[in-house]
Amino acid sequence: MERIGDGSSADISHPSTTEFGGEVPSVSSNLFLDHVGEVVLNLNSDGLSWKPVGTTHNDMSECTCLGIKLTSKVETKIKFSNIYAVELINGGLVHKAVLPNSGGCLLGRGSKMYRFVVHGVQRSKTNCSLWVLATCTFGHTDLQTCQVWINRINDSINKEVGRPKNLLIFVNPLSGKGKGRRTWETVAPIFSRAKVKTKVTVTDRAGHAFDVMASITDEELNSYNGVVVVGGDGFFNEILNGLLSSRHKAPYPPAPTDFVHLAENNNNVYDANDTIPETPLQNERDPLLESSGPSRPGFSTCRTEGRSCNTACADQDSIFPFPNENFSLGIIPAGSTDAIVICTTGARDPVTSALDIVLGKRVCLDIAQVVIWRKTSSSRGAPSVRYAASFAGYGFFGDVIKESENYRWMGPIRYDFAGTKVFLEHSKYEV
Numbered sequence: 001m002e003r004i005g006d007g008s009s010a011d012i013s014h015p016s017t018t019e020f021g022g023e024v025p026s027v028s029s030n031l032f033l034d035h036v037g038e039v040v041l042n043l044n045s046d047g048l049s050w051k052p053v054g055t056t057h058n059d060m061s062e063c064t065c066l067g068i069k070l071t072s073k074v075e076t077k078i079k080f081s082n083i084y085a086v087e088l089i090n091g092g093l094v095h096k097a098v099l100p101n102s103g104g105c106l107l108g109r110g111s112k113m114y115r116f117v118v119h120g121v122q123r124s125k126t127n128c129s130l131w132v133l134a135t136c137t138f139g140h141t142d143l144q145t146c147q148v149w150i151n152r153i154n155d156s157i158n159k160e161v162g163r164p165k166n167l168l169i170f171v172n173p174l175s176g177k178g179k180g181r182r183t184w185e186t187v188a189p190i191f192s193r194a195k196v197k198t199k200v201t202v203t204d205r206a207g208h209a210f211d212v213m214a215s216i217t218d219e220e221l222n223s224y225n226g227v228v229v230v231g232g233d234g235f236f237n238e239i240l241n242g243l244l245s246s247r248h249k250a251p252y253p254p255a256p257t258d259f260v261h262l263a264e265n266n267n268n269v270y271d272a273n274d275t276i277p278e279t280p281l282q283n284e285r286d287p288l289l290e291s292s293g294p295s296r297p298g299f300s301t302c303r304t305e306g307r308s309c310n311t312a313c314a315d316q317d318s319i320f321p322f323p324n325e326n327f328s329l330g331i332i333p334a335g336s337t338d339a340i341v342i343c344t345t346g347a348r349d350p351v352t353s354a355l356d357i358v359l360g361k362r363v364c365l366d367i368a369q370v371v372i373w374r375k376t377s378s379s380r381g382a383p384s385v386r387y388a389a390s391f392a393g394y395g396f397f398g399d400v401i402k403e404s405e406n407y408r409w410m411g412p413i414r415y416d417f418a419g420t421k422v423f424l425e426h427s428k429y430e431v
């Protein structure tokens with residue numbers, strides 16, 4: 001056990017480090033906790049815990065830190081997996097504590113303190129799918145003590161696996177009712193606090209993000225830990241298609257029989273499995289493309305040892321040359337429907353999504369591949385391929401989406417309006 005402090009009366013310490021079998025040595029100090037008073041703060045391999053000092057059985061008044069009700073006798077804990085940042089803030093007076101130990105030995109009344117904030121998350125009490133921000137401010141009269149704590153906490157959170165360091169962000173300013181940019185401005189401080197580098201592109205037209213994703217080199221893409229979409233389902237699918245269109249290689253499914261007949265009549269028989277060229281890795285099993293699902297072309301849910309991931313994982317029949325195992329896709333909801341976010345996080349909350357991303361929380365995502373065979377003899381060559389993460393529409397649904405674009409100014413209600421209009425047109429669709 002290592003004691004960090006300046007040797008003030010309450011901080012009398014015999015600096016020592018307890019280290020078991022290479023584990024993170026636990027550290028302990030007396031610090032001042034905003035709104036609580038003097039506490040003994042401990043750091044161990046799992047996280048932080050603290051307990052108020054100098055209280056008696058009668059001192060059972062309550063206060064709140066990290067949104068948790070504290071009584072003077074209760075030890076409070078937060079795991080490193082739920083901490084995303086720690087930072088030194090301007091010195092100044094700590095808030096007068098609620099607990100009677102506020103006038104403890106660490107601090108004379110009105111003393112100036114150096115302070116650091118631990119930024120964490122916790123589940124909302126009213127909706128367990130939501131993260132809420134939770135902060136805790138610790139103080140000490142000695143700057144060096146604060147700095148040592150900041151470094152120790154940073155060392156520990158940097159060891160958390162799967163957290164991104166560098167992200168490519170696309171913002172659709174017209175998402176929903178034009179709230180993409182505002183949504184990004186709301187969550188951007190979470191990324192900067194967590195020291196995640198971001199390269200932000202605000203699109204200037206439909207198809208802009210597709211073009212960037214389709215043309216970016218694998219080398220550049222792999223300098224990022226993932227792509228984050230600030231927008232709705234349509235925008236996410238656009239980026240997904242840009243990402244996969246030139247990178248996902250897999251045999252096509254068999255062509256429909258009517259297509260084959262029609263093609264034969266035109267003396268133009270295509271072999272549906274006459275697949276996409278340039279698949280040099282076809283038979284080489286990429287160690288990053290583990291799958292637990294049945295062998296079929298395309299993407300499937302995957303599980304890696306002891307955890308799930310939301311990186312699109314291809315089966316052995318398909319090639320998805322991503323050297324970066326941790327490459328992930330993220331969405332911060334700003335759209336009209338946001339079905340993908342609701343399905344993957346259980347909530348439609350930009351802050352929850354941003355926190356999931358900086359904390360490296362992942363979930364698998366199935367991707368559907370839609371192959372559109374062309375029927376004209378002039379269209380020999382690869383069929384048209386699309387990818388979808390939430391749904392693929394044809395006929396009535398396709399018409400509704402197309403029509404709804406004329407009423408984007410209405411916001412989400414445009415789908416109801418366009419749906420009614422297209423329904424009343426009473427079109428027929430061949431399937």
Ligand SMILES: Nc1ncnc2c1ncn2[C@@H]1O[C@H](COP(=O)(O)OP(=O)(O)OP(=O)(O)O)[C@@H](O)[C@H]1O
Binds near residue numbers: 205
């Ligand atoms: N700058 C832009 N100007 C016009 N259209 C854009 C721009 N950027 C992206 N788009 C297009 O806007 C379409 C819809 O965007 P998005 O999915 O973000 O919002 P939404 O349609 O309101 O939400 P949802 O898809 O959840 O219903 C996307 O298909 C995308 O191609």
